[in-house]
Amino acid sequence: MKKETYQNYINGRWVKPKSGAMIENRNPADKRDLVGLFPASQGEDVEAGVSAAIEAYPKWKATPAPKRAEILYKLAQILLDRKEQYSSDMTREMGKVLKEARGDVQEAIDMTFYTAGEGRRLQGYTTPSELPNKFAMCVRQPVGICSLITPWNFPMAIPSWKMMPALICGNTLVIKPAEDTPLSTINLVKAAEEAGVPAGVINIVMGTGEAAGAPLTTHPGVRLVSFTGSTDTGRIVAENSARTDKICSLEMGGKNVIIVMDDGDLDLAAEGATWGAFGTSGQRCTASSRVVVHKKVYKKFVEKLTERARSLKIGNGLDKKVEMGPVINEAALRKILHYVEIGKQMDGATLHLGGNRLTRGNYSHGFFIEPTIFTDVEPGMRIAQEEIFGPVISIIPCRDLDDAIRIGNDVKYGLSSSIFTQDVNRAFKAMEQMHTGIFYVNSSTIGAEVHLPFGGTKGTGNGHREGAMVSSLDIFSEWKSIYVDYSGRLQKAQIDEFKIAK
Ligand code: ADP
Numbered sequence: 001m002k003k004e005t006y007q008n009y010i011n012g013r014w015v016k017p018k019s020g021a022m023i024e025n026r027n028p029a030d031k032r033d034l035v036g037l038f039p040a041s042q043g044e045d046v047e048a049g050v051s052a053a054i055e056a057y058p059k060w061k062a063t064p065a066p067k068r069a070e071i072l073y074k075l076a077q078i079l080l081d082r083k084e085q086y087s088s089d090m091t092r093e094m095g096k097v098l099k100e101a102r103g104d105v106q107e108a109i110d111m112t113f114y115t116a117g118e119g120r121r122l123q124g125y126t127t128p129s130e131l132p133n134k135f136a137m138c139v140r141q142p143v144g145i146c147s148l149i150t151p152w153n154f155p156m157a158i159p160s161w162k163m164m165p166a167l168i169c170g171n172t173l174v175i176k177p178a179e180d181t182p183l184s185t186i187n188l189v190k191a192a193e194e195a196g197v198p199a200g201v202i203n204i205v206m207g208t209g210e211a212a213g214a215p216l217t218t219h220p221g222v223r224l225v226s227f228t229g230s231t232d233t234g235r236i237v238a239e240n241s242a243r244t245d246k247i248c249s250l251e252m253g254g255k256n257v258i259i260v261m262d263d264g265d266l267d268l269a270a271e272g273a274t275w276g277a278f279g280t281s282g283q284r285c286t287a288s289s290r291v292v293v294h295k296k297v298y299k300k301f302v303e304k305l306t307e308r309a310r311s312l313k314i315g316n317g318l319d320k321k322v323e324m325g326p327v328i329n330e331a332a333l334r335k336i337l338h339y340v341e342i343g344k345q346m347d348g349a350t351l352h353l354g355g356n357r358l359t360r361g362n363y364s365h366g367f368f369i370e371p372t373i374f375t376d377v378e379p380g381m382r383i384a385q386e387e388i389f390g391p392v393i394s395i396i397p398c399r400d401l402d403d404a405i406r407i408g409n410d411v412k413y414g415l416s417s418s419i420f421t422q423d424v425n426r427a428f429k430a431m432e433q434m435h436t437g438i439f440y441v442n443s444s445t446i447g448a449e450v451h452l453p454f455g456g457t458k459g460t461g462n463g464h465r466e467g468a469m470v471s472s473l474d475i476f477s478e479w480k481s482i483y484v485d486y487s488g489r490l491q492k493a494q495i496d497e498f499k500i501a502k
Contacts, residue, residue, distance in 0.1 A: 004036035006182065008045055008206060009189050011052035012199025017041040018048075023179055023207070028095040028326040029316040029366040035093045038182045041207035046174065046215040049203035053145045053172040054221050056200025061142050061170040068168055069119020075195035076112035079105065079188070086156060086187045088318060093183045094152055095325040095366075096280045097317035108160035108188065110450045111467075115164035118469055122168070124479075131496060133487035140477035142170035143247060144223035147216035149176050149209075149237065151229045152328055153283045155184035161454070162226045163188070163202065165472040171224070174203045176213050178229075180328050182206045209233065217241050226475065227251070228285075231387075231413075231459050238462065249464040249475045251455055253387040254285045254415030256445040257408040259430060260301055261401065262294040264420030268442065270304035272420065276444035277393035278312060278371045281327050285460075286416040286438065288393065288445045290377075290384055292404045295397045302375055302395055306353055309371040314358065316366070326366040327390055333357065333367040336390030339383055340372060347381035349374040349394065379407040387413070401426050405433045414457030416445040437465065 005022070007014040017039035027033035039045070060068070079086070083105050090101040124139035148162040159175060166173050177185035189204045205212050217225050217240035224247040227237045231252040241248035258276060260269045269291075276288025293301045317325035327333050340355045354370030369391055377384050377394040384394045398404040408417055408430075418440035419430040427441045437456035438448060448454050453465035465471035485491055 003034060006036050006038050006186055006206070008039050008041060008049070009186075009193070009202070009204040010045070010048050011055070011203070012193070017207070018044045025093060025180065025182065027092050027366075028328055029318075030362070031365050033092065035183060038179075039206045041205045041212040043211075043215040045205050045207070046212060046219065049174040049205045050145060050216075050219050050221045052200040052203050053174055056198060057145060057172045060172055060198065060201045063170070065119045065122050065168060065170065067119075068170065069116040071196045072112055072116035072119070072164060072168065075192050075197070076109055076116060078191040078195055079109045079112060082187070082191065083109070086184065089187060090155055090181075090184045091317040091325070094155055094181045094328060095317055097322050097325050098320065100280055101317065104154050104157045107154070107157035107450060111157070111160040111164050114450050114469075115168050118168050118473070121469075122473070122477075129483065130493060130498070131485075131487070131491045132498065133485065134491060135484040135486070136481070138479050138481045140169065140473060141480050143476060143478050144171060145221055146171045146173040146224045146226060146476065147176070147219070147222045148173055149213050149216060149225065149227045149229065150178060150185065152178035152181040153280060153285070155181035156188055158228050159185050159188055161450075161466045161472070163192075165476045166226075167197070167201070169473060169477040171476060172201045174205055174216060176205050176207065176216055179206070179208050214240065217246070218244065220244050222246060224249070224476070247475070248462065249466075250462045251285070251466060252460055253413050254287070254456060254460055255290060255385065255387055255411040255413045256286055256288055256416040256436070257290040257292055257418075258288045258445060259401075259404045259408055259417070259419040260291060260293040260297065261404070261419065261421040261423065261426055262296040263422045264297070265422070265442070266297060266301050266304055269420040270301060270308050272418070272444035273305050273393065274308040274312070276446050278309060278324050278391045279446060281324055281369070282391040282393075283327060283332075283389050284446060286445050286448065287389070288418070289388060290394050290396060290408075292396045292398045292407050294404070295399060298395070298397045302352065302373070305393075305395070306373060309353055309373060312371055314368055314370070315362070324371065324391065326368045328367070330367060332390065333369065336369055336388055336392060339386070339388045339390070339392060343374050343381070343383040343392075343394075347377070347383055349378075349381055349383060350376045352395075354391075379410055385411055401429060405430060409433070409435050412459040415460040416440070416456070418443055418445050437461070
C-alpha cells in the first residue's frame, strides 16, 4: 500500500523538512494502520516558518479586520462542509470515538464563525482625558509573530482556539501540532489555504517537541507563544519564552472534581462521571478524574457508576457502537498502568473495577485500557493528586459540603469542577468557593463552549483565558493608548492643574 506522505506548509508552499526525516504516525486503535509519514522538522525548518511569518506580517496587519473576517467565514464554511472527513481522520489518528471527533471539529467550526464576527468589532474604547481639549482612546493592535504549540487530545479544536483569534487580530503565525496528531492540523491549515489566507500568514512545522517546538519558544523573531499541554512542558516553554521577553500563554493540566451531595440526582451524577472520566478515554484536561461523594450516598453512587462503566463498549472509535477508544500511544498506556499500580501498592486504595490493558483479539493491535475505578481513596493519595490522563477515576468519601470543597480545592491544579445537588444554597456556595476557572452545576466537568473563557487557576495556567472574545483578544492583541491634544499648548498630565470655574 502507498504510504501517504505529508509536508510542512511554509510561505504558501507544501515543503519537505530540510533534513528529509519523517515520523510515522499510526492509528492507536490498530497499530497496523499507518496514517502517514509526517515531517520530523528541526530548527532550520522553524527558521523558514518564522521568516515567512515575518515577511507576511506587514500586509496581513494592514488588511482591514472585516476583510480578514471574510476569509474566516469562508474557512468556517469549508470546515462545516468537510466535517465528516475531518472527524474520521481525527478518530483514525488519535482514537477518540467518532461522535467526540465530530464534537472536536464542530468546536473548530464554532470558534471560526464566532471569531469571524469579531472582525467588525475588535473594540477599543474612548474615555475622558483629565485635561481640557484633549481626547483619549485605546485600540487593540496585533502582537506580531505567534508560535502556537498544541497537544494531541483536541487536535482541531485547540489549534482553532489559538489560530482564529491570532488571525483576526492581524498576527501571523507558525503552528506546531503534537507529533501524534498532525493530520487534523494539516486539514485545518489546508482549509485555511483554500479559504484564501495569504501565503506566510499561517505556517505549519511538524515534529517533536524538543526539535521543532523548543526553537519556536526561543526564536527572537517570535513575540508570543501560546501553548497547551502538560504542566511540566509548559514550565519549560515559559522559561524559554521569558529569555526573550515573549508574551506567553499557557493552558496546562487538571485534576478536576465532581462533588456529589446526598440530595443529588445519583443517576445523573453517575452518567456525568462516566462521561467525564471515560470520554476520550479520560484524556481531556477537564476530565473528571476525582469524584467526592457524600458518605450517605457513597455506596449507592459507586454501584451506579460501576454499572455504567462496566457496560461501556470499548474499541475502534470508527465503529459507531463504540463508546470508548484507545489511549494515545504506548508511553501513555504504560504511564496509566503505572498509576494503577501506584493506586494499589503505594496508595493502598481499593481497585474496584478494571485496571488492565485489554489484549484479547483485535484489542492486541491497539492501546486499550479498561475503565478503571478506585474506591476508598483518600484525598492526599497520589492517584487523587496527580494527573493520570487516562480512564481512571478516584472516588473519595466526604462528610458534608465544606469537607467536599476542601478536598476539591486541595490539589495543585484549578481547571474545572462541578456539583450535583438539588439545593440552590449548596450550589451557590460551591460555585463561589471552588477555586477553578470553570464550574458546572448538575453536569460533568466537561462541556466548555467557545464563547466563554476557558482556562484555570493555580498549576493549570498562567492567568490567561482562551475562548470568549475579550479574554482571547487580550492574549493575541496589545493595547495602544492614544492621546490627541487639540489645545494648541503643551499640557502636562498630573502637573497642570485644571481650575473649576466658580
Ligand atoms: P502531552 O503530554 O499532552 O503530549 P506535552 O506538553 O508533552 O503534552 O506536549 C504538548 C505540545 O508541546 C506538543 O506539541 C509537544 O510536541 C510540545 N512540546 C514538548 N516539549 C516541548 C518543548 N521543550 N518546547 C516546546 N514544545 C514542546
